[in-house]
Amino acid sequence: MKWLVPIAVMLVLGGCRRESDPDPTESDAPFALVLPVGFPAPDVPADNPLTVASTALGKALFFDPRLSRDGSISCASCHFPDHAFSDTTALSGGVDGQLGMRNAPSLANVAYHRAFFRDGGVPTLEQQVIAPIHDEVEMDHNINQVATALRYQEPYNTLAMKAFGEPLNAWNLSRAIACYERTLISGWSRYDRYMQGEQTALSDSEIRGMVLFNNDELNYTACHNGHDLSDHDYHNIGLYLTYADVGRERITLDPADNGRFKTPTLRNIARTGPYMHDGSMSTMEQVIDHFASGGLPHVNRDPEMRTFDLSPEQKLDLIAFLNALTDERTIDQVP
Amino acid sequence: MTRSLFFFVCAALLMACRTDEPVKPRTAASTLRIEVRPEWNGQPLQRYTPYIAPHGYRFQVEFLKMYLSDLRLVSATGESTMEQVRLLDLGNGPFQFDLQVPVGNWLGMRAGIGLPHDLNYTNAALYGDEHPMSVNNGMYWSWATGYKFVLFDGRYDPDPNGTGPLLSTFSVHTGMDTCFTTAELFPALPFGTEKDVTTKLVLRIAVDHFLATPQDTINVTTENQSHGGNYPLALKLTRNVRRSMALEVL
Numbered sequence: 001m002k003w004l005v006p007i008a009v010m011l012v013l014g015g016c017r018r019e020s021d022p023d024p025t026e027s028d029a030p031f032a033l034v035l036p037v038g039f040p041a042p043d044v045p046a047d048n049p050l051t052v053a054s055t056a057l058g059k060a061l062f063f064d065p066r067l068s069r070d071g072s073i074s075c076a077s078c079h080f081p082d083h084a085f086s087d088t089t090a091l092s093g094g095v096d097g098q099l100g101m102r103n104a105p106s107l108a109n110v111a112y113h114r115a116f117f118r119d120g121g122v123p124t125l126e127q128q129v130i131a132p133i134h135d136e137v138e139m140d141h142n143i144n145q146v147a148t149a150l151r152y153q154e155p156y157n158t159l160a161m162k163a164f165g166e167p168l169n170a171w172n173l174s175r176a177i178a179c180y181e182r183t184l185i186s187g188w189s190r191y192d193r194y195m196q197g198e199q200t201a202l203s204d205s206e207i208r209g210m211v212l213f214n215n216d217e218l219n220y221t222a223c224h225n226g227h228d229l230s231d232h233d234y235h236n237i238g239l240y241l242t243y244a245d246v247g248r249e250r251i252t253l254d255p256a257d258n259g260r261f262k263t264p265t266l267r268n269i270a271r272t273g274p275y276m277h278d279g280s281m282s283t284m285e286q287v288i289d290h291f292a293s294g295g296l297p298h299v300n301r302d303p304e305m306r307t308f309d310l311s312p313e314q315k316l317d318l319i320a321f322l323n324a325l326t327d328e329r330t331i332d333q334v335p
Numbered sequence: 336m337t338r339s340l341f342f343f344v345c346a347a348l349l350m351a352c353r354t355d356e357p358v359k360p361r362t363a364a365s366t367l368r369i370e371v372r373p374e375w376n377g378q379p380l381q382r383y384t385p386y387i388a389p390h391g392y393r394f395q396v397e398f399l400k401m402y403l404s405d406l407r408l409v410s411a412t413g414e415s416t417m418e419q420v421r422l423l424d425l426g427n428g429p430f431q432f433d434l435q436v437p438v439g440n441w442l443g444m445r446a447g448i449g450l451p452h453d454l455n456y457t458n459a460a461l462y463g464d465e466h467p468m469s470v471n472n473g474m475y476w477s478w479a480t481g482y483k484f485v486l487f488d489g490r491y492d493p494d495p496n497g498t499g500p501l502l503s504t505f506s507v508h509t510g511m512d513t514c515f516t517t518a519e520l521f522p523a524l525p526f527g528t529e530k531d532v533t534t535k536l537v538l539r540i541a542v543d544h545f546l547a548t549p550q551d552t553i554n555v556t557t558e559n560q561s562h563g564g565n566y567p568l569a570l571k572l573t574r575n576v577r578r579s580m581a582l583e584v585l
Binding site: 126130131144171173175253 | 456459460461464470475477478480
């Protein structure tokens with residue numbers, strides 16, 4: 001019966017591991033998130049720290065079209081890196097050419113958002129990941145099935161074991177993509193350099209535009225403020241008298257929230273058109289004209305909406321300033 | 336020596352691959368078997384069968400699911416938690432499930448209809464394929480991060496004299512914190528649970544009452560859609576669901 005001892009040891013040690021599994025005890029390093037000057041450290045959930053492996057896993061998943069039912073749509077299909085991770089069309093296309101109901105927003109600085117989607121319906125980035133995978137007009141898939149299908153494929157197996165100490169599953173898939181999205185930090189524009197004291201970073205026209213932007217009469221900074229140039233709150237800007245998409249009301253069921261949508265960041269605004277929650281405006285000129293008009297008199301129109309007049313030259317200056325909010329380097333920090 | 340080694344090996348093998356199953360309460364020594372009977376007018380509910388809804392409209396049930404949560408046994412001196420969450424699929428006829436419960440004398444049960452806030456807003460990716468809160472069950476609203484508490488889908492004929500197929504859709508999905516309510520399920524007589532004995536209860540769910548109780552009536556031709564909105568209808572259905580449940584001791 002001596003043979004029983006080595007067999008027992010082998011069985012116990014090998015019982016729950018596949019030969020191809022990487023060593024789960026292999027250490028994972030914290031991800032060194034680089035922040036622009038003046039940016040606070042974003043809140044990161046204690047149970048989902050940024051690590052080299054988790055962010056790399058998230059990035060690989062973000063660009064993988066196998067997250068969609070027919071293998072045609074990845075997160076990056078609607079969130080283009082060259083456009084600050086926003087879409088270039090009014091409404092994003094999903095599987096079978098179906099159109100979504102909203103314009104895909106930029107993911108820049110989502111690490112600082114308090115809630116997600118334009119109506120703030122989802123409180124964490126981790127939970128947000130589920131929605132596009134399951135939405136029948138986006139990826140039309142199932143996060144459990146996605147995780148099962150990719151579980152033992154590389155690089156997912158190695159990265160998931162390293163990041164989470166277990167093979168890929170829905171839970172760590174959602175956490176990994178959230179980790180990657182938290183690294184998409186935007187704050188390296190000429191405007192930022194100017195604000196840090198580099199006087200020549202902005203042209204005279206851009207400086208005049210910045211002064212206009214900060215002008216109380218135009219009142220842009222009522223909502224577009226802080227390091228992300230957004231209060232991340234919800235406002236009705238009088239885009240319509242009757243909103244086909246009820247916005248924040250969809251979540252709160254409060255009629256006072258009808259037509260209210262989350263303030264988008266103005267960072268990289270030159271690259272994130274078309275604009276508005278439904279992508280109904282294709283140029284910055286249209287957007288400025290809308291705000292100058294004060295918007296339509298919807299019952300929930302934000303009281304901060306004010307009419308103002310701009311000369312053609314002032315409008316050009318304002319647009320020049322908005323163009324200076326474009327990052328001069330990629331906002332993707334994950335190799 | 337050999338015998339003890341053999342037992343060690345067996346124990347080690349059994350423990351090596353254990354999943355994290357919920358730990359049963361130490362006092363659990365009895366089994367409570369609950370038979371769920373979805374009914375329409377006192378008869379077993381049949382999906383895709385035209386029934387008569389309030390105001391005489393023909394109506395058929397197609398999909399019907401609901402969550403019960405925080406299931407507790409109630410005694411004269413307190414409560415005992417039996418289960419955190421259970422998904423009832425009422426569209427496939429009667430079914431039963433067993434719960435491990437303590438020995439005791441009980442007046443009845445309490446159960447949440449829907450999910451309490453903390454459970455409702457957890458990350459749905461946490462739950463594997465077999466869990467009642469798995470996204471696979473079609474009860475998760477990913478756009479609002481929460482679950483449908485009651486999913487009630489069917490079809491109706493807006494013509495009260497019609498005889499053709501039922502084409503108009505009825506789809507009412509309740510959810511959000513405001514639609515969470517608690518069912519008080521007290522049978523006519525108390526019941527006991529004994530060691531190593533299975534106690535049988537019947538949970539009757541009168542699905543026809545979902546549409547009509549003395550307090551709330553749903554006109555399917557005008558009140559037929561709710562997906563996180565249309566609160567008045569969602570709350571009306573919630574109240575009727577609560578009133579439609581009755582517990583009996585077998």
